[in-house]
Amino acid sequence: MDLLLARGYDVVSIDxxxxxxECTAVGIVCDLADREALDRNxxxxxxxxxxxxxxxxxxxSATGRFEKMPVEAYRKLMKVNxxxxxxxxxxxxxxGALKGHLCFVSSLSHFTGYPGAAVYAASKDALAVxxxxxxxxxxxxxxxxxxxxxxxxxxxxxxxxxxxxADAARRRDPALAARTMLDAVLAGKRVAFSDPRARTVxxxxxLLPGVMARAMRRVIFEKLDRDVW
Amino acid sequence: xKSRMLITGxxxxxxxxxxxxxxxxxxxxxxxxxxxxxxxxxxxxDAHYVVADQSExxxxxxxxxxxxxxxxxxxxxxxxxxxxxxxxGDPATEPAASIRNTLDANLFAAVTLxxxxxxxxxxxxxxxxxxxxxxGAPRFASYAAAKAGLDGLARALxxxxxxxxxxxxxxxxxxxxxxxxxxxxxxxxxxxxxxxPEMMARLIERAIARRRIRRTISFPQYLAAAVTPWRx
Numbered sequence: 128m129d130l131l132l133a134r135g136y137d138v139v140s141i142d143x144x145x146x147x148x149e150c151t152a153v154g155i156v157c158d159l160a161d162r163e164a165l166d167r168n169x170x171x172x173x174x175x176x177x178x179x180x181x182x183x184x185x186x187x188s189a190t191g192r193f194e195k196m197p198v199e200a201y202r203k204l205m206k207v208n209x210x211x212x213x214x215x216x217x218x219x220x221x222x223g224a225l226k227g228h229l230c231f232v233s234s235l236s237h238f239t240g241y242p243g244a245a246v247y248a249a250s251k252d253a254l255a256v257x258x259x260x261x262x263x264x265x266x267x268x269x270x271x272x273x274x275x276x277x278x279x280x281x282x283x284x285x286x287x288x289x290x291x292x293a294d295a296a297r298r299r300d301p302a303l304a305a306r307t308m309l310d311a312v313l314a315g316k317r318v319a320f321s322d323p324r325a326r327t328v329x330x331x332x333x334l335l336p337g338v339m340a341r342a343m344r345r346v347i348f349e350k351l352d353r354d355v356w
Numbered sequence: 357x358k359s360r361m362l363i364t365g366x367x368x369x370x371x372x373x374x375x376x377x378x379x380x381x382x383x384x385x386x387x388x389x390x391x392x393x394x395x396x397x398x399x400x401x402d403a404h405y406v407v408a409d410q411s412e413x414x415x416x417x418x419x420x421x422x423x424x425x426x427x428x429x430x431x432x433x434x435x436x437x438x439x440x441x442x443x444x445g446d447p448a449t450e451p452a453a454s455i456r457n458t459l460d461a462n463l464f465a466a467v468t469l470x471x472x473x474x475x476x477x478x479x480x481x482x483x484x485x486x487x488x489x490x491x492g493a494p495r496f497a498s499y500a501a502a503k504a505g506l507d508g509l510a511r512a513l514x515x516x517x518x519x520x521x522x523x524x525x526x527x528x529x530x531x532x533x534x535x536x537x538x539x540x541x542x543x544x545x546x547x548x549x550x551x552x553p554e555m556m557a558r559l560i561e562r563a564i565a566r567r568r569i570r571r572t573i574s575f576p577q578y579l580a581a582a583v584t585p586w587r588x
Binding site for chain 2: 162165166192193194198201202205209210213214217218220221236237240241242243244245246248249250251252253254255256257259260261262263264265268336337340341343344348
């Protein structure tokens with residue numbers, strides 16, 4: 128968001144929290160896990176348009192042993208990560224409130240599998256394939272669809288869900304990743320990786336899915352010492 | 357002792373064909389959306405039936421849990437999560453309610469049931485029925501998304517549950533079931549090339565018996581091309 132504001136865009140944010148006070152973005156406060164709230168806010172979201180760029184980035188996770196976490200956490204995760212962005216994309220396109228670029232933020236787990244975050248992985252796979260599916264029909268409406276696949280980033284989200292002992296210094300700077308991905312979105316690319324390493328991991332996952340899934344089990348699932356949702 | 361098996365979406369299409377194949381060889385608990393009276397005539401003679409609409413995942417899991425408790429089944433050898441539903445058309449015109457229902461019935465219902473049945477499944481096998489649409493389908497965007505989600509769930513869970521529960525996913529190609537009509541998609545003459553559900557059930561049974569985690573059941577490429585004109 129800071130990057131878009133710095134580049135002179137007028138920004139509308141849809142978030143659980145309003146933008147911080149010195150920020151000039153227009154805030155629409157909406158819990159994306161609340162279907163009625165999203166439906167209620169849709170008119171306000173359309174009114175902020177027509178948009179040249181829409182980035183559907185909101186996401187939450189649940190890491191740990193699949194059967195140990197409450198199913199309510201999975202319900203919320205599916206709504207925020209997959210359902211809400213799909214509903215928003217479809218509604219914005221149908222209302223003509225978006226002419227330009229549409230970006231879904233999926234995850235590198237689309238290529239690797241993600242034992243220890245099975246429902247998160249499912250939600251991000253769903254999002255990636257929804258984006259692939261709508262690319263052609265949306266192109267006819269003047270909307271270019273990009274899927275972003277960020278690798279590990281130095282965010283609060285990652286710190287909360289990473290296994291103990293994980294080296295935060297090896298995660299990428301989110302501001303840098305945002306710039307790389309935004310440039311790919313504005314160039315109309317079909318996919319946007321956060322950094323060259325993420326692209327390499329994606330290629331490896333495509334070639335050797337079983338090996339990558341097992342590696343993910345070793346470096347993540349077997350090291351998780353707690354269930355976090 | 358015969359193995360104990362749960363199949364969802366078992367009153368029509370691939371699910372019904374699977375139930376018919378396993379009838380007599382396994383103790384079956386079949387789950388479907390419709391009331392018992394409507395489907396009784398089509399169910400295999402010895403099969404048990406529970407009404408569980410996968411469009412309401414939490415409720416369906418509770419209903420299946422109760423049916424298992426009533427039967428006194430404390431373990432399950434094979435669970436086939438086959439229930440599915442779709443919407444077809446220009447994805448920009450898909451109503452929010454349809455996107456939500458498609459994700460719920462195809463994907464979240466599987467998450468909820470896998471979660472609810474984890475303890476009963478130890479030593480057994482969880483089989484998810486996906487679709488070749490999981491790679492993307494412009495006229496079935498939310499359905500393709502949900503099936504891709506199932507694939508991700510299977511890939512993660514098969515690693516997590518290694519040595520405990522075998523998790524597999526089977527992706528059937530186009531099959532002559534009622535799903536396309538229900539989704540509002542006219543298959544036209546291409547339908548002649550769709551696999552009969554019985555043949556698909558046979559191929560799925562074979563996949564269940566094998567070790568591979570992911571199995572795609574598709575026609576040769578030229579047939580696939582004939583039934584997916586949007587791909588060109």
